Amino acid sequence: xxxxxxxxxxxxxxxxxxxxxxxxxxxxxxxxxxxxxxxxxxxxxxxxxxxxxxxxxxxxxxxxxxxxxxxxxxxxxxxxxxxxxxxxxxxxxxxxxxxxxxxxxxxxxxxxxxxxxxxxxxxxxxxxxxxxxxxxxxxxxxxxxxxxxxxxxxxxxxxxxxxxxxxxxxxxxxxxxxxxxxxxxxxxxxxxxxxxxxxxxxxxxxxxxxxxxxxxxxxxxxxxxxxxxxxxxxxxxxxxxxxxxxxxxxxxxxxxxxxxxxxxxxxxxxxxxxxxxxxxxxxxxxxxxxxxxxxxxxxxxxxxxxxxxxxxxxxxxx
Ligand code: HEM
Numbered sequence: 001x002x003x004x005x006x007x008x009x010x011x012x013x014x015x016x017x018x019x020x021x022x023x024x025x026x027x028x029x030x031x032x033x034x035x036x037x038x039x040x041x042x043x044x045x046x047x048x049x050x051x052x053x054x055x056x057x058x059x060x061x062x063x064x065x066x067x068x069x070x071x072x073x074x075x076x077x078x079x080x081x082x083x084x085x086x087x088x089x090x091x092x093x094x095x096x097x098x099x100x101x102x103x104x105x106x107x108x109x110x111x112x113x114x115x116x117x118x119x120x121x122x123x124x125x126x127x128x129x130x131x132x133x134x135x136x137x138x139x140x141x142x143x144x145x146x147x148x149x150x151x152x153x154x155x156x157x158x159x160x161x162x163x164x165x166x167x168x169x170x171x172x173x174x175x176x177x178x179x180x181x182x183x184x185x186x187x188x189x190x191x192x193x194x195x196x197x198x199x200x201x202x203x204x205x206x207x208x209x210x211x212x213x214x215x216x217x218x219x220x221x222x223x224x225x226x227x228x229x230x231x232x233x234x235x236x237x238x239x240x241x242x243x244x245x246x247x248x249x250x251x252x253x254x255x256x257x258x259x260x261x262x263x264x265x266x267x268x269x270x271x272x273x274x275x276x277x278x279x280x281x282x283x284x285x286x287x288x289x290x291x292x293x294x295x296x297x298x299x300x301x302x303x304x305x306x307x308x309x310x311x312x313x314x315x316x317x318x
Pocket of ligand 1: 034133134141155159161162173204
C-alpha cells in the first residue's frame with residue numbers, strides 16, 4: 001500500500017539535497033521548466049476528494065493511466081525532468097518530490113516562499129479524474145475546487161499561477177502565454193485579466209470566469225492592485241494545495257524532523273505558530289522553510305528572522 005517515508009533527520013537531509021538539485025537543474029536551463037513543474041504539482045494534488053479523503057498529493061500523476069488523460073497533456077515533460085532527481089535521491093517519495101518541485105518553481109521565478117513539510121505517501125494506484133476543464137465556467141470551478149475542500153479565495157489566488165507559462169495547441173488546444181513575462185511569478189495574471197482580451201496573450205474560459213463572477217472578481221481586483229496580498233494568500237493556499245490528502249502524521253509524531261541542528265522542541269512550537277513571510281521583492285530564497293518565528297537558540301537578522309547557528313541558513317531573511 002504505497003510508501004510512507006519516516007521523517008527523521010536523514011529524510012530532511014534528502015529533502016534539502018533534492019531541493020538544491022531541483023533548483024540547480026531549473027536554473028541551468030533558464031527556469032524554462034518552472035511552469036510545467038508548477039502545473040505538475042497542481043495536477044498531482046487536484047484529484048483530492050475531501051469527502052472520501054482519497055487522492056491528493058500522492059505521486060499518482062506518474063502513472064500512465066493518469067498521464068494519458070487529455071487534461072494531463074504535457075505533464076510527462078515534468079515527470080521526465082524529475083526522474084534524474086529521483087534517481088539521485090531515491091529515498092524521497094514522488095509525492096514529496098513533485099510538491100517540492102512546484103514550490104521551488106515558484107521561488108526561482110520570484111514568487112513567495114512556501115512552507116514545505118515532507119512526509120507524503122506514494123500511492124500505488126491512480127486517482128480518479130478531477131482535472132478542471134478549461135472550457136468550464138464559475139460553477140465548474142467551484143465543483144472541482146470545493147470537492148478538494150478549497151474555497152473561492154483559493155480558486156482565484158491559485159489561478160494566479162498562470163503568471164507562469166502558457167497554453168500549447170498540441171496539449172490543450174489553446175495557444176499563447178498567459179502574461180507578458182511567462183517566467184516571472186508576479187501579479188501580472190490578474191492585471192491582464194482586468195484588461196480583457198489582449199493581443200498575443202491567451203485567456204482560458206475558466207480565467208475569464210474569475211472576472212465575470214462577482215465573488216471571484218473582488219479577489220482578482222485585490223490581487224491586481226496589491227502584489228503583497230497576492231503573495232501572502234498564494235503562499236497560504238499553495239501550501240494547502242500541496243498537502244491535500246497528507247495529514248502530516250509523520251511530521252507531528254516525529255521529535256526530530258529536520259537536520260539544521262536547532263532545538264527541536266522550539267521548532268515544534270514555531271511550526272505551530274509560524275507566520276508567512278511573503279518574500280515580496282523577489283529575494284532569493286534557496287533555503288527558506290517559511291518559519292518566521294526565531295528559534296530560541298538562533299541568531300536573528302535585522303527583521304527579527306532566525307538563522308540557525310549550526311546550519312547557517314537564514315529563515316525568511318532577504
Ligand atoms: C482553475 C482551474 C485551472 C484550469 C482550468 C487550468 C487549465 C490549464 C490549461 C488548459 C493550461 C494550458 C496547458 C497547455 O496547453 O500546455 C494550463 C497551464 C498552466 N497551469 Fe493551469 N489551470 C487551472 C489552475 C491552475 C493552478 C491552480 C495551477 C497551479 C497552482 C496551474 C498552473 C499552470 C501552469 C504553471 C501552466 C503553464 C504550463 C506550461 O507553460 O507548460 N493551473 N492550465
